[in-house]
Amino acid sequence: MTAKRIASVVAHRLAILAYVAFALFPLYWLLKVSVTPNKLLYSEGIKMWPSRTSFEHFEFVLKHSDFPVFFKNSLIVSGSTAIIVTVLASLAGYAMSRFDFRGKYWIVTLMLLTQMFPLVMLVAPIFKILSPLGLTNSLTGLVIVYTAFNVPFATFLMQSFFDGIPKDLEEAAMIDGATQFVAFRQIILPLTLPGIAATLGFVFTAAWSELLFSLMLISGNDAATFPVGLLSFVSKFSVDFGQMMAAGVMALIPACLFFLLIQRYLVQGLTAGAVKG
Amino acid sequence: MASIDIAAIHKSYGIHPVLHGIDLEIKDGEFVVLVGPSGCGKSTLLRMIAGLEAVTDGEIRIDGKRVNDLAPKDRDIAMVFQSYALYPHMSVAKNMSYSLRLRKTAKEKIASVVASAATKLGLDPLMERRPKALSGGQRQRVAMGRAIVREPKAFLFDEPLSNLDARLREQMRAEIKKLHQDLGATSIYVTHDQIEAMTLADRIVAMHGGIIQQVGSPLELYDNPANLFVAGFIGSPGMNFFEGRYLATGDTANFALTGGIVLPLGGTAKLADGSRATLGIRPEHVILGAEGPDTMMATVDLVEPTGFGIIVHLKLGPVAFKAFTLDRRFLGMHGEVAVKLPVPNLHFFNEEGRKV
Numbered sequence: 001m002t003a004k005r006i007a008s009v010v011a012h013r014l015a016i017l018a019y020v021a022f023a024l025f026p027l028y029w030l031l032k033v034s035v036t037p038n039k040l041l042y043s044e045g046i047k048m049w050p051s052r053t054s055f056e057h058f059e060f061v062l063k064h065s066d067f068p069v070f071f072k073n074s075l076i077v078s079g080s081t082a083i084i085v086t087v088l089a090s091l092a093g094y095a096m097s098r099f100d101f102r103g104k105y106w107i108v109t110l111m112l113l114t115q116m117f118p119l120v121m122l123v124a125p126i127f128k129i130l131s132p133l134g135l136t137n138s139l140t141g142l143v144i145v146y147t148a149f150n151v152p153f154a155t156f157l158m159q160s161f162f163d164g165i166p167k168d169l170e171e172a173a174m175i176d177g178a179t180q181f182v183a184f185r186q187i188i189l190p191l192t193l194p195g196i197a198a199t200l201g202f203v204f205t206a207a208w209s210e211l212l213f214s215l216m217l218i219s220g221n222d223a224a225t226f227p228v229g230l231l232s233f234v235s236k237f238s239v240d241f242g243q244m245m246a247a248g249v250m251a252l253i254p255a256c257l258f259f260l261l262i263q264r265y266l267v268q269g270l271t272a273g274a275v276k277g
Numbered sequence: 278m279a280s281i282d283i284a285a286i287h288k289s290y291g292i293h294p295v296l297h298g299i300d301l302e303i304k305d306g307e308f309v310v311l312v313g314p315s316g317c318g319k320s321t322l323l324r325m326i327a328g329l330e331a332v333t334d335g336e337i338r339i340d341g342k343r344v345n346d347l348a349p350k351d352r353d354i355a356m357v358f359q360s361y362a363l364y365p366h367m368s369v370a371k372n373m374s375y376s377l378r379l380r381k382t383a384k385e386k387i388a389s390v391v392a393s394a395a396t397k398l399g400l401d402p403l404m405e406r407r408p409k410a411l412s413g414g415q416r417q418r419v420a421m422g423r424a425i426v427r428e429p430k431a432f433l434f435d436e437p438l439s440n441l442d443a444r445l446r447e448q449m450r451a452e453i454k455k456l457h458q459d460l461g462a463t464s465i466y467v468t469h470d471q472i473e474a475m476t477l478a479d480r481i482v483a484m485h486g487g488i489i490q491q492v493g494s495p496l497e498l499y500d501n502p503a504n505l506f507v508a509g510f511i512g513s514p515g516m517n518f519f520e521g522r523y524l525a526t527g528d529t530a531n532f533a534l535t536g537g538i539v540l541p542l543g544g545t546a547k548l549a550d551g552s553r554a555t556l557g558i559r560p561e562h563v564i565l566g567a568e569g570p571d572t573m574m575a576t577v578d579l580v581e582p583t584g585f586g587i588i589v590h591l592k593l594g595p596v597a598f599k600a601f602t603l604d605r606r607f608l609g610m611h612g613e614v615a616v617k618l619p620v621p622n623l624h625f626f627n628e629e630g631r632k633v
Contacts, residue, residue: 168362171329174349175356176376176423190366 161195
């Protein structure tokens with residue numbers, strides 16, 4: 001019995017390990033290539049770790065490429081999108097969760113409908129709409145497009161978090177003397193922090209790694225985001241893998257930092273003890 | 278403190294009517310219990326008084342002022358929820374002071390009011406804890422503390438003890454009653470537990486199917502139920518009912534049970550000869566081991582000792598009924614026993630279920 005249990009635990013852990021290794025290997029390879037000096041890149045064959053490491057690619061990318069501009073643009077676009085979407089989705093999700101209003105069914109249907117079309121289909125019309133408004137080749141345009149595409153899903157996400165918070169809590173607050181909005185802000189919102197963190201994280205990473213629209217709507221390096229910028233390491237005759245990977249590693253940093261910041265809220269079960277336990 | 282008047286209140290959800298015209302006057306300082314099975318509309322009525330449900334038709338007045346269209350926060354009432362609804366991200370002290378902080382009460386005033394409420398409820402050592410670090414009974418007390426710090430016009434209780442175990446429920450029941458004696462606040466208490474209703478209420482409002490069935494003091498409802506519903510709902514074990522036909526013969530009358538057995542009544546009731554009726558008697562009024570005239574032989578089905586007394590399940594032909602006795606001689610009883618249903622303790626209900 002115990003031997004069988006140990007065996008099953010070991011098998012379980014091994015399976016997890018295999019999965020983690022599989023999932024993280026590309027990231028490892030990214031890191032490995034980024035620290036491999038140019039000289040060794042093609043001469044050493046396939047090795048798990050280069051015989052000599054250097055940060056020359058990082059140095060080049062930071063000092064001699066437009067990468068810092070891409071990075072800044074991406075940060076602005078992703079950050080603004082994440083914040084705007086989360087604010088809108090919180091309010092909309094709360095309304096979906098708590099209020100009964102005319103046309104609610106149709107609004108939900110419409111929002112689901114927008115999720116059904118492949119983005120490629122929409123690139124041309126969106127370009128056609130944004131172009132006369134002067135919103136192509138601008139970060140504002142990107143933020144608007146990303147916000148529009150992320151709000152429906154984020155609203156559903158936030159709604160499910162609000163659904164999980166007992167209605168009694170805001171009713172108690174309203175009887176205690178709060179308006180519905182004050183109850184939302186002071187009681188419900190603090191309890192939804194894990195949901196807000198999840199939504200922020202989801203939207204931020206979605207915007208951070210979006211390529212299609214930024215490629216289509218942005219020309220030139222001034223307003224390019226970093227996924228587009230990565231392509232600038234691909235030239236007509238060669239691909240500068242070392243620099244590309246170094247840029248990739250640096251692009252991972254904000255996403256990692258962001259999740260490090262919000263992970264506290266992601267795992268916290270704040271509502272425990274609200275109602276009967 | 279204030280009186281609450283409820284006049285011709287109707288409530289429907291879409292096309293589904295829930296309350297069909299409720300009239301009720303609650304006096305200043307009175308403890309009124311709304312009791313009934315789930316789905317009878319008692320919680321809906323309470324939530325309408327609180328302002329959490331819109332009034333479809335009719336009028337609610339608190340302290341003489343119409344409140345139909347007032348927001349909950351402007352009605353100056355406090356409510357204790359079944360789930361306690363404590364704010365999980367606030368300490369006990371913050372939970373209790375939330376309403377005062379919303380009203381921008383002076384800090385010193387808040388501190389003194391909260392401290393005295395905490396002492397009254399025995400919460401002093403717990404003030405800095407979060408709700409999740411409290412037991413069920415402690416959470417219940419915090420919920421009450423949150424209500425009393427405001428000195429509202431009325432307290433509303435929505436099944437506040439349903440989530441507690443039996444022992445704690447008994448204890449908290451007594452505490453609520455004592456609190457009401459101390460504060461003398463107008464209170465409306467919703468429960469489906471008739472024991473809570475009996476022990477707490479100045480007046481009980483028995484509800485069923487969105488209609489008030491009877492309003493009265495606990496003993497009025499117990500001794501003189503207005504109809505079959507109230508008779509069956511109040512009391513545990515519940516009242517026995519025998520369906521049959523009332524047969525008058527001069528000065529005396531008989532009651533022919535559906536099973537063919539005829540009960541001699543030894544008196545008359547206000548029923549027409551030959552009419553269908555229901556006869557009710559509380560288990561504790563059934564006399565076991567009776568002698569003399571008008572006794573019948575019943576079969577013992579089951580004996581349930583409760584410690585305090587004994588519940589005996591009996592059968593009169595095909596009709597099952599219960600008797601309650603404090604006499605331990607009946608513990609080992611089996612076979613047949615002579616029973617008597619004393620006429621003064623009988624309740625008669627006509628075909629519509631009304632008491633006659």
